[in-house]
Amino acid sequence: MGKIKDQYQKLQEQAQKLTLSPDVIQIRVGSATCENASGAREVAEEFKKNIVVYGSDNVKLLTVGCTGRCSCEPIVSVSKPGKKMVVYQKVDRETAHKIFVSHIKEDRLVEESLLGDASIYNTNKSQTAYSPSQQNLAGFPMTEEFLKLYGDIPFYNSQTRIALRNSGIINPESLHEYISRQGFLGLNIVLDKADPEWVVDQISIAKLRGRGGGGFPTGKKWHLARMSEEKIRYVVCNADEGDPGAFMDRSLLESDPFSVIEGMIIAGYAIGAQKGFFYIRAEYPLAVERVQKAIDLCHKEGLLGKDIWGTGFNFELEIRLGAGAFVCGEETALIHSIEGERGQPRTRPPYPVVKGLWNKPTVINNVETLANIPAIMVMEANNFNKIGTAVSGGTKVFALAGKVNHTGLVEVPMGTSLREVVFGIGGGIPNGKKLKAVQTGGPSGGLLPYSVIDTPIDYDTLAASGSIMGSGGMIVLDEDDCAVDVAKFFLIFTQDESCGKCSPCREGTLRMLEILERITSGNGTLEDLVNLERLANLVKKASLCGLGKAAPNPVLSTLKHFRDEYLAHVVDKRCPAKKCAALIRYEIDPEKCVGCTACARVCPVKCITGERKFAHIIDQKQCIKCGACFNICKFSAVKKT
Amino acid sequence: MNNNLKNVCCSGDCSKNEKDCIEASRDLFPENILKFIEQCLKDEHPNSQLITVLHKVQDHFGYLSPQTMDAVAYLMQIPAAKVSGVASFYHYFRLKPCGKHVISVCLGTACYVNGAEAVLKKFSEELGIKEGETTHDGMFTLEIARCLGACALAPVVKIGDDIHSQVTPDKVPFIISSCLKK
Numbered sequence: 001m002g003k004i005k006d007q008y009q010k011l012q013e014q015a016q017k018l019t020l021s022p023d024v025i026q027i028r029v030g031s032a033t034c035e036n037a038s039g040a041r042e043v044a045e046e047f048k049k050n051i052v053v054y055g056s057d058n059v060k061l062l063t064v065g066c067t068g069r070c071s072c073e074p075i076v077s078v079s080k081p082g083k084k085m086v087v088y089q090k091v092d093r094e095t096a097h098k099i100f101v102s103h104i105k106e107d108r109l110v111e112e113s114l115l116g117d118a119s120i121y122n123t124n125k126s127q128t129a130y131s132p133s134q135q136n137l138a139g140f141p142m143t144e145e146f147l148k149l150y151g152d153i154p155f156y157n158s159q160t161r162i163a164l165r166n167s168g169i170i171n172p173e174s175l176h177e178y179i180s181r182q183g184f185l186g187l188n189i190v191l192d193k194a195d196p197e198w199v200v201d202q203i204s205i206a207k208l209r210g211r212g213g214g215g216f217p218t219g220k221k222w223h224l225a226r227m228s229e230e231k232i233r234y235v236v237c238n239a240d241e242g243d244p245g246a247f248m249d250r251s252l253l254e255s256d257p258f259s260v261i262e263g264m265i266i267a268g269y270a271i272g273a274q275k276g277f278f279y280i281r282a283e284y285p286l287a288v289e290r291v292q293k294a295i296d297l298c299h300k301e302g303l304l305g306k307d308i309w310g311t312g313f314n315f316e317l318e319i320r321l322g323a324g325a326f327v328c329g330e331e332t333a334l335i336h337s338i339e340g341e342r343g344q345p346r347t348r349p350p351y352p353v354v355k356g357l358w359n360k361p362t363v364i365n366n367v368e369t370l371a372n373i374p375a376i377m378v379m380e381a382n383n384f385n386k387i388g389t390a391v392s393g394g395t396k397v398f399a400l401a402g403k404v405n406h407t408g409l410v411e412v413p414m415g416t417s418l419r420e421v422v423f424g425i426g427g428g429i430p431n432g433k434k435l436k437a438v439q440t441g442g443p444s445g446g447l448l449p450y451s452v453i454d455t456p457i458d459y460d461t462l463a464a465s466g467s468i469m470g471s472g473g474m475i476v477l478d479e480d481d482c483a484v485d486v487a488k489f490f491l492i493f494t495q496d497e498s499c500g501k502c503s504p505c506r507e508g509t510l511r512m513l514e515i516l517e518r519i520t521s522g523n524g525t526l527e528d529l530v531n532l533e534r535l536a537n538l539v540k541k542a543s544l545c546g547l548g549k550a551a552p553n554p555v556l557s558t559l560k561h562f563r564d565e566y567l568a569h570v571v572d573k574r575c576p577a578k579k580c581a582a583l584i585r586y587e588i589d590p591e592k593c594v595g596c597t598a599c600a601r602v603c604p605v606k607c608i609t610g611e612r613k614f615a616h617i618i619d620q621k622q623c624i625k626c627g628a629c630f631n632i633c634k635f636s637a638v639k640k641t
Numbered sequence: 642m643n644n645n646l647k648n649v650c651c652s653g654d655c656s657k658n659e660k661d662c663i664e665a666s667r668d669l670f671p672e673n674i675l676k677f678i679e680q681c682l683k684d685e686h687p688n689s690q691l692i693t694v695l696h697k698v699q700d701h702f703g704y705l706s707p708q709t710m711d712a713v714a715y716l717m718q719i720p721a722a723k724v725s726g727v728a729s730f731y732h733y734f735r736l737k738p739c740g741k742h743v744i745s746v747c748l749g750t751a752c753y754v755n756g757a758e759a760v761l762k763k764f765s766e767e768l769g770i771k772e773g774e775t776t777h778d779g780m781f782t783l784e785i786a787r788c789l790g791a792c793a794l795a796p797v798v799k800i801g802d803d804i805h806s807q808v809t810p811d812k813v814p815f816i817i818s819s820c821l822k823k
Binding site: 033034036037038070071073241242243244245246247250251281282283284285320321322323324325326337338339340341342343344358399400401402403407408439442473475477481486489490493499 | 686688689690691692693695696726727730731732733734748749750751752753754755786787788789790791792793794795797802803804805806
């Protein structure tokens, strides 16, 4: 048995040999889709140029994934020998040059571009003590590295990173960098133990639940697949991240594909599968490219393929692309799509763990779930389950976006409160506005009002509040967002994505949408509200698959928490958030209007009249409520009511 | 468009036999696609690669025409009805030709609450086309994307492989003119 450990030792030694010497100055530049969109490629080029121009052989430019601090991208970090790593934000070509000349050459920090306060970087000692959940990560190079590097910087310092442990630290296209941080140690432990049953038990002890949204216990799922009498079994990684507002799967696959691959190999071993599929959205070309590269590298190193480490265990991985159908995130629809069919769901049971791909037992796990698996094996299930709540172990990654100061990826222990995520790590709402609600779970979730801000976030607590965990999309809404309009937005989405197989979803969502359109255009009645609620409950009960069953959630949760807003639309014909165009009115305050004629000139329907230097008037009958006059007026004379 | 695209296949009303049809289908596709299909046919589940093949065809031609879909059907030995059934089910597959620059305005939740609708409207006004349409000169196609997964930079617009972040309506004319320079 020692043989397997020896092989890993050899792999480790190889990786360590390739690791950069500590005397080298390292510049890390992010390279995920969002980083590239903010201009990281140009920044990397600038550094490359500078290295050549200054002939700096001891400076190395490293390409890494995404640290998750999206609104400050491109992020650049500089590590000098014996010094604390310094992180810069919103770097462009010019700043990159400055960093090179002043920080790298002369040791003067470029203070105006630092991420966080300069005092963090001017000391070599760590200032932040580990939180109780972070303490569980200490002692493992795999999970502690992130804390060591980023632990003092606000936004990162209160996160507990397990799934995102390597994101932003390693080069996503380098196997040896992954291995040098205890990569594939998890697989090594599993193969050395040679007891698949034990692996499944560990996952159960870890209290790991499906991160894709359903929250089904992963250990139980694996156990069910193991029980099958069928010999051929499959593992599928669900990377069809269709939820608008969620992007952690993309970021993970682009920043650390190896951990997901290792998770899949362990899953394959545990359930007795020899083949696994990645089902990735075609909208994520970079993720597809990196996963394919990672698979090829693993093949070369004998970590995939036949007889892995001489254990007789064979495992192959293949990528299948999605093609832009939201319903394919539903597991039976996903199976049909991999089989090359229209992605329509079917009734369950039989569940995929009994009859899945080509009628064989199939375990479908989400990207984030799989990324946790190697960490559980290395840090041990009993340490993993100390993080999180009594019923749900570990952390959850949230994609924080919308009206919040610090947008990006946030990984916190299960049971953390919404307040901590939105106001603590997220830094609150911009422009001094008030928080109205937090939308979780995408089109299948709901709106959580301010009143539940202190509720610990977990699968069960969110369900009790009328939303769902979903894949972790978290969109923050402020007072300018209309609850009815948001419900309508999601219904347009689900109505369009309804596959058409069952009538409750196909027809029900359409009728619900019609009612919502009536309400937002000012033609709603009280009877509409009653019908909307009845219909929503019916669609929820009678639909075939998860998409239909969850489609009414945005409507039901807004009816529950924001009923007075619906009533304002229906009874007073007024949109309190001033969002629904048909219900707002633009008027010119004659006291403030100076008669500059700017509004009259910009009006597309020419419905504003008035003499120069005299107050103007809007003809309400002709006004199309485009808001052009409101936006152009410099004297705040145009009022929106 | 390639002249070969015409008359590749029968809709049951020509006199060609199946062998000729398969030959004609082969002529349509470049070597890499033909090779991939051949590979698939040796697979344990050849039909399961249909979506992958359609992706490759769309990458090459820009869209899926009835002719190319029929050719896929012949080469993969899958009923043509199923091929078009699959192609029309998925949003990602385009059944009409598209312009040189495909502009996808993301209307995911984060983009929506951050004002993507106004951006879409501005593109529509500037280009004189609605979503799903292509300009007369064949330069631009305007599309709506569900979510491009760059939510933290909302609102985003994807043109070709580039993602433009934090787009506002007043940036739109500049974005369009920078495309024209390419």
